[in-house]
Amino acid sequence: MAAAVPAARWARAAAAALLLGCCGAVLAGGIQDQAEQFFKSGHTNNWAVLVCTSRFWFNYRHVANTLSVYRSVKRLGIPDSHIVLMLADDMACNPRNPKPATVFSHKNMELNVYGDDVEVDYRSYEVTVENFLRVLTGRIPPSTPRSKRLLSDDRSNILIYMTGHGGNGFLKFQDSEEITNVELADAFEQMWQKRRYNELLFIIDTCQGASMYERFYSPNIIALASSQVGEDSLSHQPDLGIGVHLMDRYTFYMLEFLEEVHPASQTNMNDLFQVCPKSLCVSTPGHRTDLFQRDPQNVLITDFFGSVRKVEIMTETVSLDRNLTGFESDPVCCLKRQLEISDKEREGKPQLHQRMGRKLKAAKGCIGNRTTKVC
Amino acid sequence: MDAVATGAGNNSLPCPGQAQRDGLCLHSTAQKQQHQPTPPLGRTSTATPEAGAIGRQDRKRKWVGGAGGHAGGGAGAAAGSGAGAGDDAGRAAGGAAAAASARGGRGRRLPVPHAVGRRPAAGGSVDKAWKELSNILSGIFCASLNFIDSTNTVTPTASFKPLGVANGTDHRLLRYAVLPREVVCTENLTPWKKLLPCGSKAGLAVLLKAERLFHSSYHSQAVHIRPICRDASCLAVSWELRQTLTVVFDSFTSGQGKKDWSLFKMFSRTLTDACPLASESKVYVDISPKNKEKQLLEVTPTPTSVHEAIVQGDKTTYAVYDLLSPVLFNTSRSLNVQLKWKRPEDSSELSTPIMHAQRYVSGYGLQTGEISTLIYNTHPYRAFPVILLETVPWYLRLYVHTLTIITKGKENKPSYMHYQPAQDRKRPHLLEMLIQLPANSATKITIQFERALLKWTEYPPDPNHGFYVSSSVLSALVPSVIAMKDVNVEESPLFTSLFPSSDGSSYFLRLYTEPLLVNLPTPDFSMPYNVICLTCTVVAVCYGSFYNLLTRTFHVEEPSRGGLAKRLANVIRRLRGVPPI
Numbered sequence: 001m002a003a004a005v006p007a008a009r010w011a012r013a014a015a016a017a018l019l020l021g022c023c024g025a026v027l028a029g030g031i032q033d034q035a036e037q038f039f040k041s042g043h044t045n046n047w048a049v050l051v052c053t054s055r056f057w058f059n060y061r062h063v064a065n066t067l068s069v070y071r072s073v074k075r076l077g078i079p080d081s082h083i084v085l086m087l088a089d090d091m092a093c094n095p096r097n098p099k100p101a102t103v104f105s106h107k108n109m110e111l112n113v114y115g116d117d118v119e120v121d122y123r124s125y126e127v128t129v130e131n132f133l134r135v136l137t138g139r140i141p142p143s144t145p146r147s148k149r150l151l152s153d154d155r156s157n158i159l160i161y162m163t164g165h166g167g168n169g170f171l172k173f174q175d176s177e178e179i180t181n182v183e184l185a186d187a188f189e190q191m192w193q194k195r196r197y198n199e200l201l202f203i204i205d206t207c208q209g210a211s212m213y214e215r216f217y218s219p220n221i222i223a224l225a226s227s228q229v230g231e232d233s234l235s236h237q238p239d240l241g242i243g244v245h246l247m248d249r250y251t252f253y254m255l256e257f258l259e260e261v262h263p264a265s266q267t268n269m270n271d272l273f274q275v276c277p278k279s280l281c282v283s284t285p286g287h288r289t290d291l292f293q294r295d296p297q298n299v300l301i302t303d304f305f306g307s308v309r310k311v312e313i314m315t316e317t318v319s320l321d322r323n324l325t326g327f328e329s330d331p332v333c334c335l336k337r338q339l340e341i342s343d344k345e346r347e348g349k350p351q352l353h354q355r356m357g358r359k360l361k362a363a364k365g366c367i368g369n370r371t372t373k374v375c
Numbered sequence: 376m377d378a379v380a381t382g383a384g385n386n387s388l389p390c391p392g393q394a395q396r397d398g399l400c401l402h403s404t405a406q407k408q409q410h411q412p413t414p415p416l417g418r419t420s421t422a423t424p425e426a427g428a429i430g431r432q433d434r435k436r437k438w439v440g441g442a443g444g445h446a447g448g449g450a451g452a453a454a455g456s457g458a459g460a461g462d463d464a465g466r467a468a469g470g471a472a473a474a475a476s477a478r479g480g481r482g483r484r485l486p487v488p489h490a491v492g493r494r495p496a497a498g499g500s501v502d503k504a505w506k507e508l509s510n511i512l513s514g515i516f517c518a519s520l521n522f523i524d525s526t527n528t529v530t531p532t533a534s535f536k537p538l539g540v541a542n543g544t545d546h547r548l549l550r551y552a553v554l555p556r557e558v559v560c561t562e563n564l565t566p567w568k569k570l571l572p573c574g575s576k577a578g579l580a581v582l583l584k585a586e587r588l589f590h591s592s593y594h595s596q597a598v599h600i601r602p603i604c605r606d607a608s609c610l611a612v613s614w615e616l617r618q619t620l621t622v623v624f625d626s627f628t629s630g631q632g633k634k635d636w637s638l639f640k641m642f643s644r645t646l647t648d649a650c651p652l653a654s655e656s657k658v659y660v661d662i663s664p665k666n667k668e669k670q671l672l673e674v675t676p677t678p679t680s681v682h683e684a685i686v687q688g689d690k691t692t693y694a695v696y697d698l699l700s701p702v703l704f705n706t707s708r709s710l711n712v713q714l715k716w717k718r719p720e721d722s723s724e725l726s727t728p729i730m731h732a733q734r735y736v737s738g739y740g741l742q743t744g745e746i747s748t749l750i751y752n753t754h755p756y757r758a759f760p761v762i763l764l765e766t767v768p769w770y771l772r773l774y775v776h777t778l779t780i781i782t783k784g785k786e787n788k789p790s791y792m793h794y795q796p797a798q799d800r801k802r803p804h805l806l807e808m809l810i811q812l813p814a815n816s817a818t819k820i821t822i823q824f825e826r827a828l829l830k831w832t833e834y835p836p837d838p839n840h841g842f843y844v845s846s847s848v849l850s851a852l853v854p855s856v857i858a859m860k861d862v863n864v865e866e867s868p869l870f871t872s873l874f875p876s877s878d879g880s881s882y883f884l885r886l887y888t889e890p891l892l893v894n895l896p897t898p899d900f901s902m903p904y905n906v907i908c909l910t911c912t913v914v915a916v917c918y919g920s921f922y923n924l925l926t927r928t929f930h931v932e933e934p935s936r937g938g939l940a941k942r943l944a945n946v947i948r949r950l951r952g953v954p955p956i
Contacts (some may be wrong), residue, residue, distance in 0.1 A: 055836055087455075093560035093589055101561050101589035116585050119517050120562040126519050143507050143521075145514020174836040205945055 002073050014085040023157045043157040047150060048073045051132060053164030053173045055089040060244040063091045063204055064105050065163045065251040067113040072258040073159065077307035079241045084135055084150055088164075088174050098242060105247050105255065121148050128180045136160075137190045154195035157302045160201070163251065166206030168229055169214075184217040188337035192218040199292070201304040205250045207232040210286040221291045222269065222299070226250030226276070227283035234282050248356050249281045269296035379495035382686040391539040401471075403531065474949040505550045516598075525934070526769065527845070528552040529805040532793050534764040534850050539614055553766060555843035555890040559594060561585035567596050570618060570698025578698070579658070582642040583620070593623035637713035649698035658696040663689070675713045677704060687882055688729065688855025718857045729754045729853050730761065734846070739895040741826060744771075748820040748847060748888065752812040753872060754854060758847030759789070759881070760811050760850040763820065767804040767844055769797035770827040770895060775806075777823040782816050799827075812851075826895050834897065 026128035050073070052066035070085055092101050092114045103114040122131060134140050135150050152158055157275060164171055170178040191197050202223040204212050209225030226233040226248070236252045247255075253276040261267055273296070275285050289296050500844035505528065532546045564585055568575045575583055588594060599617040626636040638645050649656035659682070660674055678694035679702060685691070696703060696712060703710060731751050738744030750761060767773055775794055780787045791809035795802075812818055937945075937956075945955040 090560055093558050099586075105643070112586075114561060116561065117565055118562050119565055121514075123517070123562070124519055124556075124558065125522070143510040145511055147514045148518075167664075264558065276547045323435040367622040 017287070032283040042155065044308060045152070046082060046157050046159070046304065047087075047152045048078055048159040048161070049135065049150060050083065051090050051127070051160075051162045051164075053127065053171060055174045057089075057091070058244055059095055059097045059164075060091050061240070061247050062163045062165075063087055063089065064113060064247050066161065067103050067118070068105050068247070068251055068255040069161045069203075069258075070118070071113045072255065072261075073305055075207050076125075076258075076261065076302060076305050077263050077309070078305075079307065080119045081147065081249060082307070083119075084148065085118075085120050086124070086127045086132065086135075087120050088124065088127040090124060092152075096243075104239065104242065113349050116130070121145070122273050125174075127174060129173050129177050129183075132179070133183070133187050136187045136196075138194065138196060145328065146177045148197070152196050155198050156196070157199045158197045158200070159201045161203045161205075162212075163205040163248070166204070166208060166212065168208050169211045171204070171206055181212045181215045184212060185217060186235065188216060188221060189218045192220075199303070199324070203254075205233060205248050205336065209233060212337070213288050216291060219291055220293060221288075222296065223288040224274060225273070225286050226281065228286050231283040236270050250276050250283070255279055258301075258305065261305065263302060265300045265302065269299040269301070272301060381722055384576040396493060406946050415949070420747040428447070436826040445509075449650075500551065501548055502865045512671075516566050518557055518728045520557075522554055524803055525804060526800065527554065527766075529766050529803060531764050531805065531807055533807055533809065534762050534790065534848055539601070539615065540602050540609070541602070541706075550808035551764075551766075553845035556709070557846045559596065560589065564588065564596065567598070567618060567620070570598070570616075571860070577648060578653055578656055579646065580650070581646065582638065582644060584642065584644065588620075588622055592625045593621070595619075595621040597621075598734060633716075635713070637711055637714045639711050645711040646698065647709050648704065652951055653699070656698040658710075659696065659955070660693050660694040660696070660712060661691055661713065665690040671714050671717055673717060675715070676706070685855070688853070689726075689883075727751075729751050729856075729882060730849070730886065732847075732849055732886055732888050733910045734891065736844070736891045737891055738823075741894060743825050744893065745777075745821055745823045746844070746891065750810070750812060750818045750820070750849065752814060752816050752818075754814050756814050757854040758811060758813045759851055759854055760809055761849050763808050763810060764848040765849075766802070766847070767806070767824070768842070769799055769801070769803050770829060770842070771804075771824040771844065771893060772797070772827060773804050773806070773822055773824045775822070778820070779822075780804075780808075780810060780820045782813060787811065826893070830896055834900075838895070840899045840901075841892040841894045844893055845861060846887045846890045849884075849886040849888070851884055851886075852880045 038275075043110050050070050050246075053060045054062040066087060068087070073083060074080070091097060092103050099253075101114065102112045105111045105113045122135075135148070138150065140149055150158075162171060164173070165170060168375075169182075170180045171184075172178045173366065188200065188202075197220070199220045200218075200222070202213060202221060204217075204224070206212070206228040208227060208229050208231065210228045213223035213228075227250075234249050236247045236249045238245045256273070256282060257275045269289075273285075276285050278284050292299075408654070502525070506524070509520045509523040512518070528550050529552070530547060530549055533553050535549060537544060537553065563584070568580060568583060571580050573580060575581060583873075597617075597619040599615075599619070601615050601617075603614045603615045604612040605613045624641050626638075626641065627634055646658070660673060660678070662674060662681075664671065674694050679697045679700050680695045682693045682695050683690070684693070696710065698710070729752065731753075733749045733751075734747065736744055736746050746765075746767070748763065748765075750763070773796075775796075780789060787810060789808035789810045791807075793805070793807040795805040797804040806822075808820075810818060810820070941956060948955050
């Protein structure tokens with residue numbers, strides 16, 4: 001009896017241990033999944049704010065820099081409606097441009113980064129520190145058109161690229177005003193507090209660019225700069241036909257690197273950090289990742305330069321009413337009518353809500369894919 | 376896909392189930408679907424025929440002749456605000472898009488102001504709608520049209536009349552603005568192309584590639600919106616959107632001195648088909664024989680038809696290529712229209728237009744100056760009146776008592792004059808005059824001005840470039856030398872929009888002169904920095920020395936002599952506070 005009891009107890013203990021082990025395994029599997037999910041980005045849309053701050057013909061290279069990044073970002077999938085492009089001067093149709101409507105990024109005129117399908121949102125005198133900060137923080141006058149707004153939400157990954165002339169702690173706008181690193185850091189903090197970004201990639205190509213990201217204190221920011229404090233960023237090559245330097249070195253090599261990236265590539269941030277070593281760039285590019293939660297090794301380039309399109313596949317078909325006018329342009333109107341029709345059919349409320357919910361999802365997808373922004 | 380723009384907040388044409396974009400109700404329908412109760416789009420297309428140049432016509436898009444508009448920066452906007460057509464609630468904002476006509480070009484301006492509306496609204500709501508419209512247009516066309524505000528908007532009284540079906544002609548609802556500093560480049564062409572039904576993928580718009588279009592002497596794009604009768608009974612009104620593009624290629628200099636041209640040489644591509652949504656798609660080539668001799672030029676391939684008309688007072692012959700006719704693409708897949716001159720022209724001078732104008736600023740120094748406008752009437756025997764509209768920014772203070780109009784050495788008094796003086800930082804000068812131009816004469820209008828000194832924060836980032844004065848507008852009914860036959864609107868809508876004529880003997884012409892570039896007295900912007908440096912140096916050196924002089928005391932120190940004992944005694948005495956030996 002005494003021997004049987006310990007045996008029974010041992011059996012019970014063994015069963016309990018087995019049960020616990022199984023639960024533990026399942027739990028661990030669940031935690032593994034959750035951990036993996038935590039390390040993925042979790043963004044649902046991408047935005048880009050590309051700013052060129054220099055005026056005058058001899059600053060051609062800054063416009064070419066910005067347009068190269070614009071071109072890469074468009075090629076990798078971000079639509080014009082999600083790009084805010086600010087060019088402080090017009091180089092393509094400048095009277096001094098021997099080839100009008102072109103901005104070249106390489107000597108011998110190999111690559112026209114201006115292209116045929118460009119939409120500049122802020123141009124010429126509109127590129128000011130005030131407008132830039134208003135775009136970032138969203139404090140914009142109510143009459144501003146949609147193409148000039150940064151309509152990001154808390155699940156947006158934003159790429160901010162700035163180029164121009166800068167110094168230790170400031171960036172010059174159009175030769176008449178400047179933005180300091182403190183202002184920029186505060187603007188990003190405002191964006192964080194208003195939940196205007198999920199993750200932010202900040203790239204700056206100016207002299208002493210690293211000073212601009214020294215003061216950041218908001219989370220989820222990766223910053224890259226083309227030169228350290230005390231160093232100058234140098235330009236690449238002059239073109240004797242056009243008569244000015246065409247690009248800056250850092251952006252030139254970054255463009256070469258980005259030309260190899262396609263929407264499905266797995267290149268990560270660490271590759272971007274190595275993009276221009278001192279032997280090529282003469283200045284020392286720097287980066288800052290302490291504010292970023294994920295490991296840069298796991299961050300894909302396309303998380304910032306490309307665009308996420310979520311496609312939801314529905315298994316049930318949605319019947320369309322033939323009498324509806326203009327359904328293609330507004331599924332929401334169709335839904336309203338469907339609601340009216342179903343009211344007449346006296347459908348049950350919970351079923352109706354379910355149907356409405358599914359239809360709204362489909363409609364959202366429809367609208368999202370179909371809106372073609374004119375500018 | 377046609378797009379029709381109606382004013383925002385227009386209750387009679389509500390926007391249920393229609394895509395809303397930034398306050399403008401844009402309703403899209405395919406033109407083929409006629410059963411829908413939506414206003415169909417009537418778009419026509421015209422172009423200015425120039426000797427040897429092409430006039431392209433396409434039912435879907437419209438290019439309007441830039442009537443003598445001149446190269447030079449400029450963008451203007453004028454829209455008739457006021458109640459939208461058929462607005463019961465009387466919401467004035469609705470009419471914002473009504474009859475808005477936007478034109479851009481190197482020489483970019485948006486004329487048209489006209490009030491379309493049954494219920495004219497108060498001035499305040501018109502201004503509000505105007506501001507909203509300019510912001511919306513700046514977003515759509517990627518231009519800084521949001522800089523249009525009260526400092527460059529005027530309300531002309533006589534120069535502009537409403538287009539299309541108009542009910543009210545209250546000029547107080549009119550607004551006209553020009554932005555002479557604006558640049559026209561690919562980013563303005565891109566949204567313009569996106570408004571076309573086939574975009575730039577099919578039809579005539581495949582030729583519109585930016586690299587070739589901007590490598591030209593003159594470039595102008597325009598968007599005109601006006602209300603038109605839906606049918607002959609005119610019971611309902613629909614909106615007509617016209618898009619025009621005018622480009623002047625310099626084929627003579629770029630073609631190695633030969634005047635032959637072809638579509639491929641000009642646009643580096645050829646036409647392959649018509650836009651499937653177009654109901655008319657035509658290419659017109661001006662092949663008018665000069666001096667009534669035998670044909671000097673030859674067009675290939677053979678045109679589908681030849682059309683004769685009297686255009687702007689001259690008899691012109693057009694070779695028409697109808698892209699929708701199946702005959703055209705029978706032999707080859709692509710259409711490359713070529714024009715060759717059979718023998719080189721000796722000296723073909725273009726005939727001077729009957730009315731042309733010129734404008735320049737003269738004077739010296741940075742205080743005063745004079746604006747002169749020269750208007751020429753080259754008609755041999757007919758005189759006609761012209762309305763001159765001048766808008767001058769407030770910082771050039773005009774002296775109206777120095778206004779002189781001289782024709783053939785004698786003073787010419789205008790029969791109508793409207794002058795609205797400027798208010799500093801609030802509104803510009805507006806000068807409108809009706810001047811009679813005698814036959815075969817040149818009229819010179821001069822007015823003197825004084826340059827104002829702006830506040831240092833009001834200067835743009837590049838103040839030494841200068842400040843632009845927008846071009847003046849000349850509107851006239853020019854008599855034609857040859858009597859014109861009245862063209863039926865229904866039969867050939869394309870031609871009537873090409874050259875609308877009120878009666879058989881004259882045609883309407885609107886000329887824009889060159890914009891002017893004026894230097895204002897500009898401060899040296901590095902002075903604040905210089906002043907700080909200099910002042911700090913002066914303060915440090917002068918005041919510092921003076922302070923030292925006043926407060927520094929001197930005392931003489933004896934050199935210490937004596938042996939070790941004396942030195943030791945001195946040390947003890949110093950410790951005790953007693954003066955040393």
